[in-house]
Amino acid sequence: MQENLSNMIRVALIGSTGYTALEVARILLSHEKAELTIATSRSDEGKPLSEIHPSLAGRCDVALQPFDPKTIAENADVAMCCLPHGASAESVRDLALAGIRVIDFSADFRLSSVPLYEKWYGVTHPWPDRVGNVVYGMPEFFGDEIANADVVANPGCYPTSAIMPLAPLVKAGLIEADDIIVDSKSGVSGAGRSPKLGTLYCEANESIAAYAIASHRHGPEMQDLIHRIADKTVNVLFTPHLTPMDRGILSTIYARPVLQDNDTVESVSSRLMAQLRDTYRDHPFVHVVDHLPATKHVAMTNHVQMTVRVSGNEDQPGRVIIVCAIDNLSKGASGAAIQNMNVMFGIDQMTGL
CATH class of the missing domain: 3.40.50.720 (NAD(P)-binding Rossmann-like Domain)
Structure with a gap:
């Protein structure tokens, strides 16, 4: 060299x-x-x-x-x-x-x-x-290993939108690990640039379609990485959807909370939001927000927005609903790669982003 x-x-x-x-x-x-x-x-x-x-x-x-x-x-x-x-x-x-x-x-x-x-x-x-x-290229969890790595595995786009909100909550024991549903919608650029029938304009425009139900390759990646981060076996049911937009991923995630005595909808929600905020306090690309994230909020950026809601009556909490938005071409691919490069060469990870 x-x-x-x-x-x-x-x-x-x-x-x-x-x-x-x-x-x-x-x-x-x-x-x-x-x-x-x-x-x-x-x-x-x-x-x-x-x-x-x-x-x-x-x-x-x-x-x-x-x-x-x-x-x-x-x-x-x-x-x-x-x-x-x-x-x-x-x-x-x-x-x-x-x-x-x-x-x-x-x-x-x-x-x-x-x-x-x-x-x-x-x-x-x-x-x-x-x-x-090979170190997984998510600096929020593997920054020290990335800094010294010769090879980095850049994360998948769908997995990024699921791993980032789920791993801290599973690791802290705040949600049940054996019953997680990830429902994701992606822009057409996630299918790549090569022509395919399902991504032709007349097929994708004014339509939304599920695909690869219970068989998408990103499901095992979600489970594998959450297990590695949280040291707990998880069961994730993942369903991707193609939406008629250029770029972006919105994942709506359903899980069961681990309840404490006298828990309410508000107390469960506050506990989960506090855990996410504590996890990402020093990570500049991840934002735990009170509003409902949308793909437009993060388009053309390396930023992540996530939030939590809890269903049920006030004193009978039901399901946890997590919403996470990323740009599939940036934080889901190329932006993450630039972020990893910055970490590998010891410069501010936000440089260029």
Whole structure:
């Protein structure tokens, strides 16, 4: 690896044609301590990045190159790997062995075991020795490990909207861990940039649809990470929905409270809100709010908004209802990656965000 003589963090973008890659490039344009120095594509070599993403015209004209770990390691300090599962793990392995730090956007290193990964993703893992040995890229819980990591597994978008409100409450024993329902709505960009029937305008506009009921790959990620953070086994029933908006995720989460003597709706609600506020007091991107969050409140930002309501009569608390809003392309993907990069290189995590 060539010595970096500048004060800027040099960033490589691996797999540059999707929405997450565009979002990384867009954020880096206003990042005062990092710059995009190399971008790769298997299908568009030689083209400027702005030809693939016209919104970057005149602002980011890095030419797309073939994937070569040695060249990337010589020209970058960190690689952001925006490839699909399976293919990503191979590239991450080659980059890490070439001596460059990597933030992986795929699910290849998020889960804690090879059998769990291969069950849900249906492929043989190309770097099984690192599964369970890669830090999960959520600085609110794993900041110290991220700071020293060679490889970081960037979180899934849906899991971020569920793990962040649920993990502190499960860990504190304030909600029952065996009966949690996560109902999530996502903008169409969550399905990626490749054309698909269900995301065509005539299919998605003026419609909302559930999909992958009881079979979405992000369900196991939610359970696995909440277990790792809270040290308790959880049972999450997850249902995703596609909504006709560009970006954003709103998750409405249902759980049963662990009640104390003489509990009321107000006392349960206050206890849960206090736990969330205490957990995130020193984390600038997470906001525990009194109002009901909406995707517009966090659009185009790396911020998270969450709140709690409790059903039932005044002296007979019922279900806990948690509402959490994030931007799926920012805190759910590229913004989180920039936040992780900032932590990895010891700068203020809000830089550029």
